[in-house]
Amino acid sequence: MADSPENFADTIESLKSLGLTKYEALVYIALLKVEGASATEIHEISGVPRASVYPVLDRLVQKSLVTVSHSTPRRYNAAPPDEGIERLLRDIREGADRAREALIAIYEKRSGPDRGSQELIWSIHGDENIRTRIADLALHATESIVAVSSFPFLKRSLLPLLEKTGPDMSVVIITDHWEGKTRDSVTVRLLPAAIHNAKPLSMRDTAGMFIFDQKKALVLMGPEKGPLTALYSESPGFISFFLRYFTFIEEIAGDAP
Amino acid sequence: MADSPENFADTIESLKSLGLTKYEALVYIALLKVEGASATEIHEISGVPRASVYPVLDRLVQKSLVTVSHSTPRRYNAAPPDEGIERLLRDIREGADRAREALIAIYEKRSGPDRGSQELIWSIHGDENIRTRIADLALHATESIVAVSSFPFLKRSLLPLLEKTGPDMSVVIITDHWEGKTRDSVTVRLLPAAIHNAKPLSMRDTAGMFIFDQKKALVLMGPEKGPLTALYSESPGFISFFLRYFTFIEEIAGDAP
DNA sequence: TAAATGTTGTTATAACAACAACAACAAGTG
């Protein structure tokens, strides 16, 4: 568990993310090991300088992570880990809830020139961020979705969402292979295997193209290795380029079995 | 919402607890107000020095709170508050979960002299910490609980737990007044009103005494105002003192209606 | 078209705050 140096360092870092200083974390952990320890014992177990242990303990008592017996020498007990962590986390969670409300209020009255959105090309980094954006776009699409992507990526990004799209939605998917059933409104085309790896937008897991309502496009352009990257734009030029590319791909794709 | 200075400061502090620096928080909030802002605009809205905005934005992009369009000038968009807060909070929560497991492993192999626990008197501060301790003690008690306390405090500390105690548990409660039904194993006695305010352990909300299994005692000794404080001990001397005090109180208490 | 001006992006430096680390001393205890 926390025996190895990496795990121990991770525990310290996590406690610091929860608002403790390094010394506070070390002292709390030391106290979890021994019941009723004195400041000198805590110093010996934790490695925190003895003179520093006192103010650290005072702060931990203030944070209700430690209880004190005013004996001579003073002795201290740690709150059990469940309680301790929950206490720290709850404060942060409550603050986060308040911040979320405040920020939503700000976000909802965004103002100023709706500038650049429709002409700019945005970089999105990370598999999860990209999938979140795809999900958002799919759920807000009203007329059509076209997608060119590998089946694995489709499976973990777009496909689960097709259950939730409206009945008037037209969906066309071009992919490298297909499993499972499709709804009537979903058309699936297969690219011949020879085409997969011969084009810029090959069917490797890290490439793909999604167009929503013929107005919003997201293109996976990640490197073969490393974090996934996508470009997103509502620029008519960008859209029209990829719509043409899609039309070309569609002509050489075959029906799915 | 975040319009008033106190709320704004609270939002900043909460974002800082979530791991952002002050500048990062200010920039993120500014970006929530305007879509597609340039660095200079962010500087104007947020008050963060223009030269500092750039590295701050880089870090926010790294944290996936902001997306960038590599236009000239570069333009930035904020992730919606829901997503942003959740992203920050999730990292902390996951770290907290790992830390909890690691700390429980440590706590469960506590070693060393079981020193002082049975002889020391421990200070517990705060209403909630005290009630948590009372709950823990009540749930682990196997034979008897005796309590002298005001009804309001009993109602929010011990009474909800009596539903969960074992059938062989003997419970005796002395209080200032009583409402509701009692289980057969619970004996309630009432102190005459004249006694309430004439003793050190008066029936004000901030005073009380709880003894579990005749081995563990918790005494509320809080000031009239300010945070509640309690002493807890398993010291035989401490226990016997309060058991004698309890016996005296019991002799002058009358049956509850 | 060239020069002047303004904007953008980057880097370096100084100041500040908080924490870590250490030294020293007084008070209390055995």
Next chain:
DNA sequence: CACTTGTTGTTGTTGTTATAACAACATTTA
């Protein structure tokens, strides 16, 4: 008296804030 405990002050380190300066680029002006 020696040792332990508790407290305080100082120094060093780190990260953030705040500012200055400069180069490169873009736009405007003559």
